Amino acid sequence: MRDLTQGGLEHLALNWATVRERWDLAQTIEGCARHGIPGIAPWREPVQAMGAAAARRRIKDAGLRVSGYCRAGLFPAADAAGLQAAIDDNRRAIDEAAALGAECLVILGGGMPAGSRDLPLARRQAQDGLAAILPHARACGVPLAIEPLHPMYAADRCCVSTLKQANDLCEKLDPYDDGGLGLAIDVYHVFWDPELEREVQRAGAAGRILAFHVCDWLVPTRDMLLDRGMMGDGVIDIRRIRGLVEAAGYAGLIEVEIFSRDDWWRRDPEEVLAVIAERYRTVV
């Protein structure tokens, strides 16, 4: 397990959403560089606004890596045209991720379309959508990182709810280990899972851990979407999970992604980044 307590921040990355209410993408790139944070995970909207090629130049000039590009997937749709539109949009996201030099493209399963109660159908659509885009992702050299989201988002955001489900998807869609498909593991979404250890090992054994995200689970959690905690302020044993992930072979960046409408999003990002750096050393 890597020792983060000494020295620099060489394995740290910042997801732009953590400071999205205060900093645009350019400010976030500069902020990361200024704080010695070597990785960044941008979202599509600001990248599209800046242009992916321009964004790549800025990020590269700042000496940063792109830990992941957020986000695509979101396949389930009310009809075939909707699913096809999602697939087309995913192809564009892959092109953007390639232009950006992203280490992976983060894939969310998507929720059930409005009015639907058919979660198994949504899951089949997510699988079909992934199958449809995987060849393009491989051709572009952009690994797809399926990120299981917490089961409390299963209905309306992400029908891929567990590591086992994501691992099963990988095995189904990439049966010969041709690569280009794997997992993004976020402690917030998986810390509760009784199968955590087994499924992390399984993903690692197949070389499929593509990203590792951290934040914390607050007790109480006041909002299901926008009340994530800073590492150390909640109940997740982050170091234990990082130990599992690294024992399984992961050696990539550790990305901080905090949605916190009433706390961290209101603070000066300079303070946010300083606290992240401190917690990276003491808690992560």
Added chain:
Amino acid sequence: MRDLTQGGLEHLALNWATVRERWDLAQTIEGCARHGIPGIAPWREPVQAMGAAAARRRIKDAGLRVSGYCRAGLFPAADAAGLQAAIDDNRRAIDEAAALGAECLVILGGGMPAGSRDLPLARRQAQDGLAAILPHARACGVPLAIEPLHPMYAADRCCVSTLKQANDLCEKLDPYDDGGLGLAIDVYHVFWDPELEREVQRAGAAGRILAFHVCDWLVPTRDMLLDRGMMGDGVIDIRRIRGLVEAAGYAGLIEVEIFSRDDWWRRDPEEVLAVIAERYRTVV
């Protein structure tokens, strides 16, 4: 699969918590009888206040069955004395359930003690606690129904988060199928689970489905604890899940348990029971 659309409410039960803000236990017993609801699931506090023997008399006189007694378990503790206190309290709950003639005692895993981040330890304590009380439950003829709660409660309420985990616990603690141990399956807690079908079948094959609870998952859900929906108002395919549970052999009561601070708890229970009866026929 049973046809609920015709005739009476012969498989319906009401969990007292559904009307707890307006009706005490005596009122709820009378209300169920008046509405033709043949089952009731009382909670410990009102039963203790009335006395279990008196509660049993009233319930029996009203012609009702007790679908389950809520609730025990909640084992994880900061130290051995705390765990022992929980075990002692569970023994009292078993005695009350026996006095009440309850068809099962609902068992929650419990959350991590304050200050703890050790979810695996909480899970070991839940297992140890169950092992400690199972002989007494068997001696009293009170089946223990482990109810996995939604993973969003894993930290602070219930470390048993999935059907698989509950099935695994049953196999560990009752390896020779001596009985007295099984599951309570609540659609709210399990509808998201990719392993739902498999684990319901597994529980049913072992004769371990002891209770079946219904309500609905609202989109959006505004409160993680107190914003459950009336059947039909949310996104759960309740009939599909009931079909799985009944195909797995369950033939018991269908218990309605709705925590709804801002909606159903504010309404006249006469209306709540009428709507439940209607949804039982049309949605469940």
